Amino acid sequence: MSVPFTRSLLGRIRGDDPLVRDLKAVLGRGRVEIGPAALNLYSHDASVTRGGHAGIVCFPENTAEVSACVATTALHGRPFVPRGAGTGLSGGAVPCDEPVMVVTTRMDTIHEVDVERRLAWVGPGVVNLDLSLHLEGTGLHFAPDPSSQQACTIGGNVANNSGGPHCLLYGVTSAHVLAVEVVLPDGEVVVIGAEEGRATGYDLRGAFVGGEGTLGIATKICVRLTEDPPEVATLLLDFERVQGAADTVTAVIADGMVPAALEIMDQRVVEAVEPFAGAGYPTDAAAVLIVELDGMPAGIAAAIARIETIGMAKGARTVRVAATEDERARIWKGRKSAFGAIAVIKPDYYLNDTVIPRTRLAEVLTRVYEVIEERDLIVMNVFHAGDGNLHPLILYDGREPGVMERVLEAGEEIVRISVEAGGVLSGEHGIGLEKKRFMSLQFSPADLEAQERLRRAFDVDGLANPAKVLPGGASCGHVTTLGQAPEGTWV
Amino acid sequence: MIDLTAFRDDIGRSDRVCVRGGGTRWGVGGDDAGVRSVSAPVGVEAFEPAEMTVTVGAGTTLAALSAVLAEHGQEVAIDGPVNSTVGGALMVGRNPLRRGRLGEVADVLLQADCVGADGAVFTAGGPTVKNVTGYDLCRLLVGSLGTLALVGRVILRTRPLPEAFAWMSGAVETRKAVGALYRPATVLWDGIATTVRVEGYGDDVNEEVGRLQTLGMVPTGEPLLPKEWDRWTGVLPVGGILEVGAGVVHRPDAPEAGKVAVGVRALGERMRDSFDPTRRLNPGRDPHRVSA
Numbered sequence: 001m002s003v004p005f006t007r008s009l010l011g012r013i014r015g016d017d018p019l020v021r022d023l024k025a026v027l028g029r030g031r032v033e034i035g036p037a038a039l040n041l042y043s044h045d046a047s048v049t050r051g052g053h054a055g056i057v058c059f060p061e062n063t064a065e066v067s068a069c070v071a072t073t074a075l076h077g078r079p080f081v082p083r084g085a086g087t088g089l090s091g092g093a094v095p096c097d098e099p100v101m102v103v104t105t106r107m108d109t110i111h112e113v114d115v116e117r118r119l120a121w122v123g124p125g126v127v128n129l130d131l132s133l134h135l136e137g138t139g140l141h142f143a144p145d146p147s148s149q150q151a152c153t154i155g156g157n158v159a160n161n162s163g164g165p166h167c168l169l170y171g172v173t174s175a176h177v178l179a180v181e182v183v184l185p186d187g188e189v190v191v192i193g194a195e196e197g198r199a200t201g202y203d204l205r206g207a208f209v210g211g212e213g214t215l216g217i218a219t220k221i222c223v224r225l226t227e228d229p230p231e232v233a234t235l236l237l238d239f240e241r242v243q244g245a246a247d248t249v250t251a252v253i254a255d256g257m258v259p260a261a262l263e264i265m266d267q268r269v270v271e272a273v274e275p276f277a278g279a280g281y282p283t284d285a286a287a288v289l290i291v292e293l294d295g296m297p298a299g300i301a302a303a304i305a306r307i308e309t310i311g312m313a314k315g316a317r318t319v320r321v322a323a324t325e326d327e328r329a330r331i332w333k334g335r336k337s338a339f340g341a342i343a344v345i346k347p348d349y350y351l352n353d354t355v356i357p358r359t360r361l362a363e364v365l366t367r368v369y370e371v372i373e374e375r376d377l378i379v380m381n382v383f384h385a386g387d388g389n390l391h392p393l394i395l396y397d398g399r400e401p402g403v404m405e406r407v408l409e410a411g412e413e414i415v416r417i418s419v420e421a422g423g424v425l426s427g428e429h430g431i432g433l434e435k436k437r438f439m440s441l442q443f444s445p446a447d448l449e450a451q452e453r454l455r456r457a458f459d460v461d462g463l464a465n466p467a468k469v470l471p472g473g474a475s476c477g478h479v480t481t482l483g484q485a486p487e488g489t490w491v
Numbered sequence: 492m493i494d495l496t497a498f499r500d501d502i503g504r505s506d507r508v509c510v511r512g513g514g515t516r517w518g519v520g521g522d523d524a525g526v527r528s529v530s531a532p533v534g535v536e537a538f539e540p541a542e543m544t545v546t547v548g549a550g551t552t553l554a555a556l557s558a559v560l561a562e563h564g565q566e567v568a569i570d571g572p573v574n575s576t577v578g579g580a581l582m583v584g585r586n587p588l589r590r591g592r593l594g595e596v597a598d599v600l601l602q603a604d605c606v607g608a609d610g611a612v613f614t615a616g617g618p619t620v621k622n623v624t625g626y627d628l629c630r631l632l633v634g635s636l637g638t639l640a641l642v643g644r645v646i647l648r649t650r651p652l653p654e655a656f657a658w659m660s661g662a663v664e665t666r667k668a669v670g671a672l673y674r675p676a677t678v679l680w681d682g683i684a685t686t687v688r689v690e691g692y693g694d695d696v697n698e699e700v701g702r703l704q705t706l707g708m709v710p711t712g713e714p715l716l717p718k719e720w721d722r723w724t725g726v727l728p729v730g731g732i733l734e735v736g737a738g739v740v741h742r743p744d745a746p747e748a749g750k751v752a753v754g755v756r757a758l759g760e761r762m763r764d765s766f767d768p769t770r771r772l773n774p775g776r777d778p779h780r781v782s783a
Binding site for chain 1: 598614622623627634673691692693698737738739762
């Protein structure tokens with residue numbers, strides 16, 4: 001499977017590759033890398049996908065350079081893959097067959113913050129959390145908060161239409177992207193969307209967000225800034241049965257409430273994170289439910305009372321309202337660092353991401369635990385329960401013979417169960433390479449054809465991140481989508 | 492279950508065809524005079540209040556849908572004149588007046604079952620409230636004036652109706668009024684007076700109304716707005732009303748459509764050609780001619 005790094009699959013000697021020469025002419029020598037360290041580093045992302053091969057790694061620093069880089073690559077008829085911080089979990093940034101990697105992490109300037117109009121123009125390399133830190137004191141924040149927010153870039157958030165706990169109330173990334181400056185796959189620069197109101201013409205901005213790097217490269221992003229709520233309350237409920245937590249979530253939504261966040265962690269997760277977070281999670285509970293409410297004080301007080309009543313009726317043992325900001329922060333620290341803590345249980349993991357109707361949470365969760373038990377595996381569940389977004393995390397030791405097959409089988413079965421329950425393949429991690437083969441579970445050939453039409457309008461020659469998202473067409477070299485787990489990923 | 496067979500057969504495979512909703516904004520983006528017209532299926536197929544989604548024929552009027560949703564204290568973030576249909580309002584794609592609380596129309600459409608230019612039925616999106624599976628065809632369809640595909644049946648995100656609301660108005664600087672509020676649903680400015688709609692939990696609404704009264708604002712009814720819309724350019728036209736924060740101007744005279752950059756327009760045209768190479772769907776319409 002391994003390919004000598006000095007000689008590409010096409011038999012070119014990299015140093016003599018005319019594309020390398022031309023890219024160096026555009027970017028300068030120091031920002032075009034073909035050495036083994038760079039090629040190895042940029043051949044994978046945070047997913048379990050392995051076997052990718054970067055061809056050339058470029059580090060443009062502005063729109064003109066990205067455009068020149070892409071245009072040059074297109075002139076040579078070669079593919080390119082946009083890449084941010086590489087925290088993606090579906091293999092979307094894993095290079096197939098030695099493409100040019102266009103890394104946008106150096107484009108990390110916050111160009112403009114307009115507090116009165118509540119918007120900001122940022123470079124794609126700006127780290128998600130850095131924007132909200134930059135906004136401290138303005139009374140505004142950037143609402144999408146994926147658990148990887150201390151590392152992932154806003155360009156990556158745009159490519160993946162990222163979610164996070166608080167998108168239950170505030171919506172996913174697409175709802176917070178007003179306009180995007182995009183370098184199209186032929187190098188042309190366009191600005192799609194508008195700072196205020198809908199842009200005239202098609203909603204190309206809406207089409208572009210979530211394009212997983214197959215429609216072009218975002219070089220500047222105009223994001224909506226959200227008003228900080230005057231008051232926030234964080235509740236922690238704990239249950240003897242996971243189903244009780246799931247039923248509570250279903251009942252809260254059915255009661256007509258849309259809290260800011262509704263997150264469930266099962267016992268294995270709680271046991272793993274409590275020593276680290278010190279949040280006071282009850283480790284003897286089968287599951288805990290985190291509820292966050294924000295807004296005006298009277299509405300919050302009324303909602304707390306309703307949630308307490310619902311929770312107790314569904315079997316909650318205790319309902320705790322965080323009394324201090326520190327207590328609140330610890331509850332969230334535990335949730336957001338859940339995946340850093342799992343290494344104590346097994347060395348490897350496979351993380352899934354599906355969505356199911358939120359009225360069927362308890363029943364589907366029960367099935368997930370059965371699927372895992374039948375295959376003698378271990379699962380941890382920590383997920384965005386409010387919008388039915390499951391994140392079963394299967395733990396295993398890759399050295400154990402035959403375990404990989406069982407993990408793969410369980411993963412497929414969970415996807416199938418989710419789709420059969422009326423759900424979808426992915427809620428926030430995207431399709432990338434990992435879920436391509438499942439697309440036909442959810443979509444008919446005509447559905448996929450319509451998606452292909454959207455893609456072709458942006459990428460006429462098929463050079464932008466090929467072999468991703470849609471099944472059929474190009475395959476991705478020798479890539480495997482299940483292997484050794486990476487360290488330090490998030491959901 | 493709404494059957495799309497008849498809709499699909501009506502649309503056919505080759506000749507020019509347009510879809511007619513309530514006809515309330517028939518002139519938006521051009522005219523399809525003389526082109527054969529079809530209508531989308533009518534009826535609420537499934538409303539799941541506990542899921543906060545509703546499945547509905549695109550030909551259903553917004554009024555009929557709203558009545559069904561209101562029985563369970565819910566609504567959708569779509570506005571339109573009396574007799575507007577769900578499909579028509581989605582294809583025109585204008586944001587609701589209460590955008591500050593309801594969000595944007597682009598975020599309402601979860602799934603659309605469509606008939607393409609080739610006469611085949613396809614599904615865009617999925618039934619769940621969160622979904623990044625494949626390309627976001629739903630957001631592309633909203634505001635497309637039926638030029639990419641004809642939408643027959645949709646699944647929409649619903650929201651709880653606010654417990655209480657109030658319209659308040661007064662000759663107060665907009666910034667001052669907004670500064671006293673948390674996420675007002677609507678903020679309007681006519682050059683002299685600021686008019687806001689606050690909504691939410693009863694006691695909170697009362698609290699905010701009190702703050703506005705302190706500023707000198709008084710209760711008012713829902714304002715009647717001029718019909719046409721325009722993009723805010725920093726100058727309020729005569730008789731115009733600005734939706735503050737939404738970039739939308741209501742004005743009595745029909746404005747010119749905004750200028751579209753050459754490259755963006757070319758991308759839009761490629762999109763249309765990709766979905767409808769012979770331009771048989773709503774051939775007289777062009778989203779690039781629509782003013783904001």
